[in-house]
Amino acid sequence: MIIQDWLAQVSTYAGSIDDLFALIGVLVGFWFIVSEGVFFWLLYRFRAKDGVKAEYITGEEKHQKRWVSWPHYLVLICDIFIIYGAVTVWYDIKQDLPSPDATIRVIGQQWAWSFVQPGADGELGTADDIATVDELYVESGKLYHYQLEARDVMHDFSVPVFRLKQDAIPGRVITGWFEPTTPGSYDIQCAEICGIGHGVMAGTVIVQTPEEHKAWMMANTPQVRDSISIAANTAR
Amino acid sequence: MAVSVGSEPTAHEDHHHEQSFWSKYVFSTDHKVIAMQYMATGVVMGLIAGFFAYAFRMQLAFPGMDVPGFGIVTPADYVSLVTNHGSIMVFWVAMPVLLAAYGNYLIPLMCGCDDMVFPKINRLSYQVFLLSAIVLVASFFVPGGGFGGAWTAYPPLSAKAEYNLTPLGSSLWVLAVALEFVAFLLGGINFITTAMNSRAPGMKMYDIPVVIWMLLIASILFMLSVGPLIAAAIMLLFDQNLGTAFYDPNRGGDPVLWQHLFWFFGHPEVYVVLLPTIGLTADIISVFSRKKLFAYRTILYTAFGTGILSFFVWAHHQFISGIDPRMAHIFTVTTLLISIPIAEMMFVYIATLYGGSIRFTTPMLWALAFIGEFLIGGVTGIFLGASGADIYLHDTYFVLAHFHYTFFPITIIGFYGGITYWFPKMFGKMMNETLGKIHFWGTIIPFNFIFIPLFFLGMAGQHRRIYNFEHFPELATPGLQNIRVFATTALLIMLSFQLVFFYNFITSLRKGKKAGKNPWKANTLEWTTESPPPHGNWPPSELPSVYRPPYEYSHPDREEDYWPQNVPN
Numbered sequence: 147m148i149i150q151d152w153l154a155q156v157s158t159y160a161g162s163i164d165d166l167f168a169l170i171g172v173l174v175g176f177w178f179i180v181s182e183g184v185f186f187w188l189l190y191r192f193r194a195k196d197g198v199k200a201e202y203i204t205g206e207e208k209h210q211k212r213w214v215s216w217p218h219y220l221v222l223i224c225d226i227f228i229i230y231g232a233v234t235v236w237y238d239i240k241q242d243l244p245s246p247d248a249t250i251r252v253i254g255q256q257w258a259w260s261f262v263q264p265g266a267d268g269e270l271g272t273a274d275d276i277a278t279v280d281e282l283y284v285e286s287g288k289l290y291h292y293q294l295e296a297r298d299v300m301h302d303f304s305v306p307v308f309r310l311k312q313d314a315i316p317g318r319v320i321t322g323w324f325e326p327t328t329p330g331s332y333d334i335q336c337a338e339i340c341g342i343g344h345g346v347m348a349g350t351v352i353v354q355t356p357e358e359h360k361a362w363m364m365a366n367t368p369q370v371r372d373s374i375s376i377a378a379n380t381a382r
Numbered sequence: 383m384a385v386s387v388g389s390e391p392t393a394h395e396d397h398h399h400e401q402s403f404w405s406k407y408v409f410s411t412d413h414k415v416i417a418m419q420y421m422a423t424g425v426v427m428g429l430i431a432g433f434f435a436y437a438f439r440m441q442l443a444f445p446g447m448d449v450p451g452f453g454i455v456t457p458a459d460y461v462s463l464v465t466n467h468g469s470i471m472v473f474w475v476a477m478p479v480l481l482a483a484y485g486n487y488l489i490p491l492m493c494g495c496d497d498m499v500f501p502k503i504n505r506l507s508y509q510v511f512l513l514s515a516i517v518l519v520a521s522f523f524v525p526g527g528g529f530g531g532a533w534t535a536y537p538p539l540s541a542k543a544e545y546n547l548t549p550l551g552s553s554l555w556v557l558a559v560a561l562e563f564v565a566f567l568l569g570g571i572n573f574i575t576t577a578m579n580s581r582a583p584g585m586k587m588y589d590i591p592v593v594i595w596m597l598l599i600a601s602i603l604f605m606l607s608v609g610p611l612i613a614a615a616i617m618l619l620f621d622q623n624l625g626t627a628f629y630d631p632n633r634g635g636d637p638v639l640w641q642h643l644f645w646f647f648g649h650p651e652v653y654v655v656l657l658p659t660i661g662l663t664a665d666i667i668s669v670f671s672r673k674k675l676f677a678y679r680t681i682l683y684t685a686f687g688t689g690i691l692s693f694f695v696w697a698h699h700q701f702i703s704g705i706d707p708r709m710a711h712i713f714t715v716t717t718l719l720i721s722i723p724i725a726e727m728m729f730v731y732i733a734t735l736y737g738g739s740i741r742f743t744t745p746m747l748w749a750l751a752f753i754g755e756f757l758i759g760g761v762t763g764i765f766l767g768a769s770g771a772d773i774y775l776h777d778t779y780f781v782l783a784h785f786h787y788t789f790f791p792i793t794i795i796g797f798y799g800g801i802t803y804w805f806p807k808m809f810g811k812m813m814n815e816t817l818g819k820i821h822f823w824g825t826i827i828p829f830n831f832i833f834i835p836l837f838f839l840g841m842a843g844q845h846r847r848i849y850n851f852e853h854f855p856e857l858a859t860p861g862l863q864n865i866r867v868f869a870t871t872a873l874l875i876m877l878s879f880q881l882v883f884f885y886n887f888i889t890s891l892r893k894g895k896k897a898g899k900n901p902w903k904a905n906t907l908e909w910t911t912e913s914p915p916p917h918g919n920w921p922p923s924e925l926p927s928v929y930r931p932p933y934e935y936s937h938p939d940r941e942e943d944y945w946p947q948n949v950p951n
Contacts, residue, residue, distance in 0.1 A: 149774070152842035153856070166770045174761040181728065181757055188735040189750065192671070193742070199943055200936035201737030205676030205730070214677065214729040221725045225718045228768050232714050235770025241707040256545065299539040300637065302702070302777065306843030306856065309774040313703040315638060316538055317631025320704050333856040337777045339532045339847045341545055342458040348853035 147171065156332060156353065157308035158325040159239050164309070166231045173224045243323050246291035252282070254294075254301030254314040257343030259334060265367045276366050282334065282351045285359035289325040302338035305351055313338055326353040411501035412917055416508050417487035418808075421801075423515055424478035430519070431470035436877060438463040438849075443863075443870035445850040458547065460849035461530030466522070468533035469555065472651070473562050474515055476793040480658040481566065481604070482511070484800050485573050485597045487808070491908035492591050494582025494926045494948070496918045499575040507568035514561035521554035529555035532847060534644060537629035537637045541621040553622050560615045563608050570601040582907060582948075585928035589947065591906050592675065592932075595682055596661030600654045603689050607650035614643035641703055645696035652788065653692045657685060659796030660727065663749045666803050667731060668933045669904045670746035671738030672943045675933045676730050684723035684730070691720050701772045710769040717767035724760055728753060739936070739943075743902075744818030748799030751826050752791045759787030762837065780840025783833045790829060798825070798883070805887075806901045810913040811894030817886035824879030831872035835865045903944045906932050910948050 148171070149164045192200075203210060249270055251262040261282045265274025270293075284290060294303050296314035304311040308324050334349030354362060407415060433451075440447060441455035448454055455463070486504065490497055498504045522528040529552040531540040540556075543549035577590070577598045590598075617628040618640065627633035629640055668675045675681065697705060697713040731753055740746070762784040765771050775781060798821075805813050844857050851857040900909040907928070911920050920926065926948035934945040 149841050152838065163770060163774050166768065167765060167774070170765050170768055170771060174764050177725070178757060178761045181732065182754060185732050185735070185754065188732065188738075189740060192735060192738045192740050194672075194739045198739060200672040200739040202674060202936050202938050203676065203737055204674060205733060206679065211677060211680070214680070214726060214733055217729055218722060218726045222722060225721055228764060229715055229718055232718075232768035232770040233711050236701075236707070236710050236714070236773070239770070239773060240702075240710065299545050300536050304777075304845065306774075311702050311773055311776055315631070315704045317637070318704060331855075333843070333854045335843070335845050335848075335854060337845045338536070339461065339539065341539055342456075342461055342530060342547060344461065344847055345457055345849040346853050 154307050154328070155309070156326055156328050156330070157305075157310065158327060159235075160307070160309040162235050162238065166235045169231050170228055173228060177221065177224070240322065243291065243321065244289060246323060247288045249291040249293065250282075250284075252292045252294045252303050252314070253297060254303065254336065254340070254347075255297035256299065256341050257336070257347040259303075259336075259347070259349040265363065274367050274369060276363070276368070278366075280334075280349045282349065283359065283362050284326050284351060284353055285356050286326050286329050286353050287356070289323060291321055291323050294320045294322065299340050300338045301336050301340050301347070304335045304337035305332060306335065307332040308351075311337055326351075329353045329355050329358070409505065411497070411505045413486045413490050413498045413501070413504060414808075414915065414919075416504050417483045417485075419508050420478040420486060420511065421483035423512060424475050424483060424797075427470050427474040427478075427515060431467050431475060432877060432880075434463045434467040434470070435873065438467070439870040439873050441849060443867040445852065455849065457849045458527060458530060461532075461847060462522075462528040462548070462551070464847055465530050465532050465555075466518070466528050469559070470518070471789065471793065472533065472655070473559060474518065476655040476789065477562070477566060478511060479797050480655050480793065480800075481573075481597065481600055482507070482569050484593070484658055484662065485569065485601070487804065488908065489573055489576050489594055489597060490580070491807075491911070491915060491919055492594050492906050493577060493580060494585065494907040494920075494928065495576065495580040496920070496922070496925065498572045499580055500572050503568050504572050507565045507572070510561055510568065511565035514558045514565060517554055517561060518558035521551045521558065524550040524554065526551055534648070535618070535640075536644075537618060537621065537640050538631075540640075541618060541629050541637075543622070553619060556615050556619050556622070560612060560619070563612055563615075566604055567608065570605045573597055573601040574605075581928075582925065583927045585947075588679065589928055589931050591661075592664040592678065592681055593658065593661030596657035596664075596685060599685050599689050600657040603650045603657075603692065604654045607647045607654075607693065610643040611647035614640055638700075638703060638705070641700050642696070645699045646693070648699065649696045650689070650692045653688055656788070656792050657689075659752060659792045659799070660685070662796065662800045662803070663731065663752050664734075665904075665906065665932075666745050666749035666799055667734055667753075668935060669803075669902050670743055670749070671735055671740045672935045673734055673738040673933075674935055676733040676736070678931065678933065681727060681730055684727045687723040688720060688727075691716060691723070695720060695767075698767050698769075698772070701769050702776050714767060714769045718764065720767075721760070721764060728757060728760070743802075744813065744815055744822060745799055745803035747819065747822045748795050748802060751822070752795045752799060755787060755795065755826075755829070756791040759784060759789075759791060762787060775840060777846055778840035779836045779844045779846065782846055783836035783840060786833050786836075790833070794825070794829075798822075803902070804908075805890070806897030807908055807913050807915070809891055809894075810897050811890050812897050812901060813890040813894060814886050817882055821879055821882040821886060824882060825876055828872040828876035828879070832869045832876065835869045839865055900946075903942075905934060905944050905946045907947055910946060 148168050155161055253260040259280050261278045263276050264270050265276055294312055294314045296316045301314040303314055310324050312322050330353055332351050334351055336347035437449050437452040438460055440449040526548040529548050531546050539545050540552055546552050577594055620626040621629055627635040629635045629637045694716045698717045701710050766775055897913045907926050910926050928947045929950055932947055936943045937945050
């Protein structure tokens with residue numbers, strides 16, 4: 147009944163979202179069970195019986211109303227807990243961005259994801275940027291900012307294992323963050339309908355160990371790649 | 383043609399002369415006929431939307447299969463099917479059946495007047511509505527096919543043919559929605575005016591049955607919220623066809639503008655369809671538990687409270703849409719506050735059962751099922767209203783399951799509850815109880831088996847509007863696929879049980895037991911006239927007067943356990 151039973155947690159904030167879900171689950175689950183329990187009990191207890199007339203209760207008097215108003219104050223208290231939890235989690239994930247180790251660009255278009263990440267210089271927009279399509283290579287334990295853009299229609303950059311979701315809006319750049327924890331390959335979904343190809347707009351995020359990622363960077367930095375091919379040509 | 387409060391009933395010539403088939407059933411101004419027209423159109427549209435659900439659920443369970451009766455579901459078909467399933471169910475089923483059909487039928491009858499205040503506007507309302515339905519159905523058959531940008535129609539996808547690939551379908555969709563709004567604006571004028579000005583002599587504000595109050599509040603909510611969306615729809619039509627750029631960011635427009643205008647309407651809209659069902663549930667549980675409604679006034683206040691709050695929650699649909707992150711806090715608070723009036727309403731209904739003498743007739747089963755099932759819809763909404771949890775759950779099947787747990791009880795349970803309760807009044811015959819109960823259980827049990835599993839798919843990260851999950855390794859597992867097959871199987875069972883209802887409806891219409899004026903021993907005014915009521919509802923000399931509130935059941939001073947509103951003592 148909790149999210150992590152269905153899907154792994156692979157970012158630093160995944161746990162806090164799942165905990166919030168569990169907190170809400172407990173609170174509303176309590177109300178749900180109590181309400182349905184009382185409801186079915188009343189249906190059984192007060193089923194029609196021959197010769198028994200129903201009672202005449204207006205529900206307008208104070209001592210009657212408290213049967214409804216007390217539970218309703220308790221609901222308000224539960225709401226306050228939930229609001230506190232929701233606001234805190236939201237603030238940490240969406241509002242207060244911690245300073246990044248690296249910044250990447252994520253671009254959605256019909257129907258593919260493109261990613262640009264800085265090369266060895268750590269700066270975006272320079273010649274050694276590494277561009278990939280539908281595959282995002284990141285390093286575990288490194289805090290990333292993403293700058294999310296859309297070329298044509300709305301898309302949504304969703305990485306379920308990170309519990310990351312953000313709409314991409316044409317004409318805007320939206321910045322957010324994530325920090326992957328466990329190496330592996332995970333789904334990227336487009337979570338906003340974007341036309342007939344919405345169902346094929348899949349991507350993969352590959353979380354690598356620092357060593358793997360370094361090697362990947364080496365092999366894919368444009369100049370390095372070029373020099374490898376030059377070397378290969380020369381050798382031939 | 384209505385009689386206003388306090389004035390003498392006057393004889394109406396047009397109630398007595400012979401009418402041709404056309405003027406009686408097609409171009410009628412009788413509110414009861416218009417109600418039937420709305421209901422019949424809504425049911426036909428519901429069958430279309432149900433067929434769409436069948437087609438796309440089959441594709442989800444058995445990707446790539448040749449769906450019997452439909453064929454192969456292509457990606458374009460799929461997005462068009464889900465878009466139009468949602469659009470139809472909200473705009474062409476829930477609205478016409480709950481608001482227009484029950485509103486038209488019940489408001490004059492339960493207020494004790496002979497017709498709506500503006501019968502010709504009423505007729506026009508249905509005609510515009512019918513036109514909107516025809517335009518929508520036509521959009522499925524134009525080159526390019528029906529619109530496939532979701533029922534929320536976010537631009538730029540909905541605004542440009544090069545993106546949605548349905549140049550005609552998307553324009554016809556917007557046009558149909560705009561026409562539908564015109565129809566309900568016309569209807570709303572009538573509902574509000576009639577309920578406020580044409581009540582039977584003696585019917586004070588707190589003597590109005592809850593269902594009428596709810597229809598009234600729903601109409602007010604609709605009229606207050608729909609303006610921005612009509613403006614938005616016109617701008618979208620212009621963007622599509624005249625090359626304007628209201629939603630085009632490359633030329634100074636803003637696509638998020640649509641989302642604000644859409645949801646400013648869209649969230650009150652949920653309560654527009656919810657309130658009529660809340661209302662008819664109140665009437666039904668009161669009659670069949672032979673109990674006065676617990677705290678009648680509290681129910682009204684919670685409905686007012688819900689209505690007002692509903693105008694301040696729209697951006698909870700947009701938490702992750704790139705709005706300023708600080709806005710999410712405000713909308714989380716307002717959204718969770720809605721749990722207070724709604725929970726109170728549910729508590730009041732449950733409290734009404736206390737001390738009752740509960741009869742489990744078919745309409746009562748539907749009304750009780752509404753309470754039991756809507757609670758699930760209510761509590762799961764809390765997860766989504768909490769901004770932090772919505773980051774993950776937004777646009778997943780958790781959302782889908784949540785709103786089906788609200789909309790299904792509202793629309794389908796509400797429709798069946800109302801029709802089984804008022805069928806004797808509408809047609810003068812009783813429905814078969816055994817068939818009614820078979821249909822009830824055959825609908826309710828599979829309904830839960832369809833949508834409970836979808837909560838879990840949502841928790842597993844499955845997003846909406848994806849025609850086939852093979853491209854997503856985390857979602858393409860056999861375990862999750864089995865859940866999809868399970869849900870689809872439950873849907874097939876539920877759909878097949880609907881045949882029982884139509885069989886029951888038709889045979890009861892032909893051979894059902896005569897109902898008489900008041901088969902349920904209910905108090906409200908519609909049960910004081912013939913079943914079915916004649917044109918004009920009551921003979922002009924017998925229009926009822928009201929002496930007491932509507933829910934005086936099992937009063938200690940009375941031998942009988944009911945006390946009709948029109949009986950002087």
